[in-house]
Each structure stands twice: as structure tokens, then as C-alpha cells.
Amino acid sequence: MRSSPQRLATALLFSALVCAFNPSREGAAQAPGPTIAEWPTTLRTDLRGSSLTVVLPENAPDRMWDDALIAKFAELTGIKVAVIRPGNDTTAALAKYLRDFRSGVPQGDVYAIDIVWPGILSDYAEDLKPAFGGLPGVLPLLAKNDTVRGTLVAVPYFVEISLLYYRKDLLERYHFEDPPRTWGELEEQSRRIQDGERARGNAKFWGFLWQGAASEALTCNALEWQVSQDGGLLLKSDAAGNSIDLNRDRAVAILSRARGWVGTISPPEVTGQLEDDSLTLWKRGGAAFMRNWPYAYQESMGSDSSVAGLVGVTVLPAGDEAGAPHADTIGGFQLMVSKRSKNKPGAIELIRFLTSPEIQRVNAATRGYAPTIPELYGDPAVLKSNPFFAVLKQVLLESAVIRPSTVSGARYDAVSRAYFTAVHKTLEGQISASRGVAEIEVQLRRIMAKQADFAVR
Numbered sequence: 001m002r003s004s005p006q007r008l009a010t011a012l013l014f015s016a017l018v019c020a021f022n023p024s025r026e027g028a029a030q031a032p033g034p035t036i037a038e039w040p041t042t043l044r045t046d047l048r049g050s051s052l053t054v055v056l057p058e059n060a061p062d063r064m065w066d067d068a069l070i071a072k073f074a075e076l077t078g079i080k081v082a083v084i085r086p087g088n089d090t091t092a093a094l095a096k097y098l099r100d101f102r103s104g105v106p107q108g109d110v111y112a113i114d115i116v117w118p119g120i121l122s123d124y125a126e127d128l129k130p131a132f133g134g135l136p137g138v139l140p141l142l143a144k145n146d147t148v149r150g151t152l153v154a155v156p157y158f159v160e161i162s163l164l165y166y167r168k169d170l171l172e173r174y175h176f177e178d179p180p181r182t183w184g185e186l187e188e189q190s191r192r193i194q195d196g197e198r199a200r201g202n203a204k205f206w207g208f209l210w211q212g213a214a215s216e217a218l219t220c221n222a223l224e225w226q227v228s229q230d231g232g233l234l235l236k237s238d239a240a241g242n243s244i245d246l247n248r249d250r251a252v253a254i255l256s257r258a259r260g261w262v263g264t265i266s267p268p269e270v271t272g273q274l275e276d277d278s279l280t281l282w283k284r285g286g287a288a289f290m291r292n293w294p295y296a297y298q299e300s301m302g303s304d305s306s307v308a309g310l311v312g313v314t315v316l317p318a319g320d321e322a323g324a325p326h327a328d329t330i331g332g333f334q335l336m337v338s339k340r341s342k343n344k345p346g347a348i349e350l351i352r353f354l355t356s357p358e359i360q361r362v363n364a365a366t367r368g369y370a371p372t373i374p375e376l377y378g379d380p381a382v383l384k385s386n387p388f389f390a391v392l393k394q395v396l397l398e399s400a401v402i403r404p405s406t407v408s409g410a411r412y413d414a415v416s417r418a419y420f421t422a423v424h425k426t427l428e429g430q431i432s433a434s435r436g437v438a439e440i441e442v443q444l445r446r447i448m449a450k451q452a453d454f455a456v457r
Contacts, residue, residue: 039076040356047346048078054350055084055108056333057093066367073353079346090114090216094413097121101338109341110350114216115332116405116412118146118153123410126337128152131348138372139396145406146334154334155351158360158369160293161396162220162329163388165300168312170197170288179289179312183229183257184320186289190265193288202285207265209278209290214424217274219403219416220329221291222423225254227327227401229319234419234444235404242407242454244444248437255426255433262427271427283307291316293331297386298368313388315399326399332370364389411447418443 056065070081084107086096094117100106101124113121129152135143142156164186166179170193180186190207197205211217227233231254236245262270267281275292282290283305290296300311315326335354337347353359357376363369364382370392376382377393386392405412419440426436448454 039072040353040358043073043077043353044345044349045077047343047349050078050343050346051080051082052110052343052346052350053082053084053108054110054112055086055097055106056112057085057090057114066363069354069359073350076353077346077349079343079349081350084108091413091417094120104340106338106340109338109343109347111336111338112157112333113154113336115142115145115159115330115334116216116403116416118148118334118336119405119409120412121336122148122151122153124339125151125153126339126341126344126347128155128337128348128351131352137375139374139393141330141396141400141402142332142372145402154336155355156372157333157335157355158363159372159396160295160331160370161392161400162224162291162293162316162331163313163395164316165282165290165292165296166312166314167193167288167307167310169310171312179314180317182320182324183225183317186317187261187265190288194265197288204286206267206281206287207289208261209273209282209287209292210266210270211274211278211291212262212266212271212424212427213274213277214420215274216416216420218420218423220331222255222258222419223401223403224291224316224327224329225258226251228317228325229254230321230324233401233404234440235407235415235448237407242448242451244441244448246437246441246444248441251437251440252433255423255436259427259429259433271424294370294386294389294392295368297388298366315395327401328395328399330396330400330402332372408448409451411451414447415444418447 065083074080086093094114097111101121106124132152132155135146135152135155138156139159142159146152146154146156164179171179171189174189174193174196176189180189186208194205194207210221212221223234225231229250230247231250232245232247234245236243262268275296278290278292279296279299281287282296283300285306297311297313299305301308316328318324318326335351337344337351341347355372357373360369360371360373361376361379361382364371364376365385368386370389371377371382374393377389383389403412404415408415422436422439422443425431426433431439
């Protein structure tokens with residue numbers, strides 16, 4: 001349980017998010033963000049004529065990359081950049097990355113890597129500490145995440161943290177003063193709004209959208225349910241070493257609860273949906289609530305969105321018990337240089353360019369990327385396009401959940417896969433919640449058995 005001061009801090013955080021986010025429809029219609037007044041001027045120009053290959057997951061090309069930026073980098077430095085996009089989601093991309101590295105013939109110089117991959121890929125990464133130091137000026141939790149056994153494996157490109165999106169107009173229509181603070185309130189509001197909207201003729205309207213496909217996205221969603229309801233972090237590290245952290249009874253109740261959402265307040269297809277699937281339905285006005293990342297705000301305000309100007313953002317719900325925490329998963333991507341790169345100086349310059357304050361400022365204002373530099377959360381242009389960024393930094397510090405990638409190290413992919421596979425089978429009704437939790441625990445023991453300091457307690 002949280003202490004009274006902690007509960008007060010959580011309540012203030014919730015209120016701040018709700019109050020800070022209140023753009024008008026007129027404001028939302030304006031073209032967001034600044035142009036770049038001054039490009040980074042400290043880039044090297046002695047590498048003209050050299051080339052680079054960048055490898056990034058294919059699942060989010062529009063969000064993760066901007067060909068215009070790369071063209072400008074080539075113009076400023078004379079370095080040619082090619083892009084490869086393997087894998088149709090982050091899990092498939094990681095498998096491709098590992099095959100390349102283990103074969104000894106990786107395809108790229110710079111790799112975009114998920115926030116939970118530094119421990120998995122550290123053996124294949126060039127140490128960036130000589131070039132970037134300890135990442136001064138970057139959010140400390142990101143600098144810590146990207147440093148493995150003293151090696152700076154990658155540099156943060158942008159950070160994400162999961163949030164709850166809600167329809168302000170529908171909360172008003174159905175007489176809810178505030179968005180849901182707990183999962184119980186989310187269920188209640190979802191049911192009432194869904195029933196009301198269907199009675200008004202929208203037969204395909206749903207209460208709550210989330211990501212239930214058997215993927216890393218489901219690991220994030222399920223951990224948020226679990227941590228906020230005292231079900232454990234899967235794995236933990238303390239003075240006694242590393243061990244399984246799973247409250248069996250609570251975990252069973254949590255999975256049973258989520259299984260009950262499928263086909264009731266959430267569409268039956270939710271067990272096959274990823275973030276962009278949720279967003280597509282959301283932009284059509286098909287739901288009251290959506291769990292998604294910060295980028296979804298800019299998308300919600302676009303000219304192709306029927307909910308522009310009607311969207312609010314807050315922290316994800318807490319558990320129903322007094323003092324239960326909110327739990328919002330940290331995500332985002334980092335940029336890593338392969339040890340086998342034949343153009344490490346050029347690779348470092350590209351990373352320096354893409355993670356510079358100037359580029360981060362524009363990416364935040366025009367594309368909804370949450371910056372890795374704390375000072376940018378107070379930038380007027382950034383806040384004009386993303387009002388909730390005013391308190392997003394506090395969310396990162398107050399309710400952030402980091403997946404157990406540090407504890408599991410190179411085994412994280414197997415840990416996550418075992419977790420989301422059992423959760424997915426439960427959500428689809430293939431197995432019971434108790435069987436799902438049992439499978440999770442058995443697989444965690446098996447995967448972590450070879451780690452010297454791991455114990456089952």
C-alpha cells in the first residue's frame with residue numbers, strides 16, 4: 001500500500017493531467033508545431049561520400065522515421081543513408097536482429113532498438129560512452145536503462161509511456177465529472193457509455209480499446225493490469241538476488257477480469273489488435289476509452305480523425321483498493337551502433353543529429369514524440385501541440401513501470417514471449433486464468449534457471 005503522502009501525490013498527478021489537457025476544437029485544428037529555425041551546427045563534414053545503413057522495425061515506419069530529416073542529414077554531412085525495415089512487429093524484428101548478429105554479418109550500422117533490448121543486444125553494440133558520456137541532460141531512468149555493465153549500449157531517440165485516452169464529450173453526455181481513476185470506474189463508465197451510444201444507433205460502439213494481440217504490446221498491457229492490482233512484476237531484483245515476483249491469487253483474478261472485457265466492453269477482435277488497430281477504431285469515434293502511447297494524441301487531432309478536439313488524456317487506472325498505484329509502462333526506441341559497423345564515426349553523427357534538442361523539439365511538436373530531454377517538456381511549441389506534456393514528465397517519475405528486462409537480461413525476449421503467450425491463451429478462452437498463471441510461473445522458472453543469482457522464493 002502507498003502511504004498517505006504517496007496517495008496525495010497520485011491524486012494530484014491525476015488532477016494535473018486532467019486539468020492540463022483541455023484544448024479547444026479550434027486550437028486542435030491549427031497546424032501544430034514549429035519549423036526548425038536552426039539545424040544542429042556541430043556535425044562533422046569530413047565524412048562526405050561515406051554511407052550508412054539504418055535498420056529499424058517495420059511496424060511503425062511513419063512514426064519512427066522521417067525521410068526528410070534523413071535527406072537533410074545527408075545534405076549537411078554528405079553521408080548517404082539507406083534504410084532497411086525487417087519484421088512486421090517489434091518481436092519479429094528482434095528475432096531478425098539476433099539472427100543477423102549471431103551470423104556475424106549484420107546488415108546495418110545503426111539499429112533502432114526497443115527500450116527493453118539493451119540487455120539482449122549489449123554484446124553486439126559499440127560502446128557509445130566515449131562519444132556521449134553518461135547522457136547528461138537526458139531523463140535519468142533512460143540513461144540507466146541504456147547502460148549495461150558500464151557500457152552505453154544505445155542513445156534514447158524518444159520515450160513513450162502508456163496513457164488512457166477518453167472522450168470528453170461522452171463523459172459530459174453521461175454525467176461523469178472525471179475520467180476513471182480505477183479499473184472499477186473504467187468498467188462502469190465503459191458500460192454506461194457503450195449502452196447509451198448503442199441505444200443512440202451506434203451498434204458497433206465499444207467502451208474500452210487496448211492491445212491484446214500475442215506480442216510485446218500485450219506484455220505491456222498485462223503488466224499494467226497486474227502491477228496496478230498488486231499482482232507482481234513477474235521478476236524482481238533485490239539484496240537477496242533475482243526472483244519470481246508473482247502474486248498467484250491476484251494474478252488469476254486480474255486475468256479473469258481482463259478476459260471478461262473481451263466481447264463485453266471491448267471488441268472480440270481485441271485479442272488480435274495492436275496499437276494502430278486500436279487507433280484506427282478510435283479515430284472513427286468507435287470507443288469511449290483507449291489505452292495507447294503519446295503519439296496517438298497527434299493522430300487523434302488529425303484531419304482524418306472524427307474525434308479531433310474531443311479527446312482527453314490521463315494516467316491509466318489504478319487498482320480498486322485504497323492506495324493502489326497507477327501503472328504506466330515505459331516504451332520508446334533507442335539508437336544503437338553495431339560493433340561490426342564499417343562507418344562508426346558516421347553512425348555516431350547520425351545519432352547525434354537525430355537525438356539533438358533541435359530535432360527532438362520538432363519531433364515532439366509535430367509528431368507527438370515524448371522527448372528524452374526534460375527541459376523540452378516546458379517548451380511552448382511542444383506544449384501547444386501536446387498540452388498534457390506539461391505533466392508527462394511527472395508521470396514518467398510517479399507511475400512508470402519498467403518491464404523486467406534488466407533482471408532477465410538476454411533472456412527477456414523469452415520471458416516476455418512466455419508471459420504474453422499464456423495471457424493471450426487466457427484472454428481467448430483457450431485455458432483458464434489459473435492455468436494461465438501456472439504456465440507463466442513454470443515458464444519463468446525454466447527460462448531463468450541458468451541465471452546464477454536467480455532464486456524461486
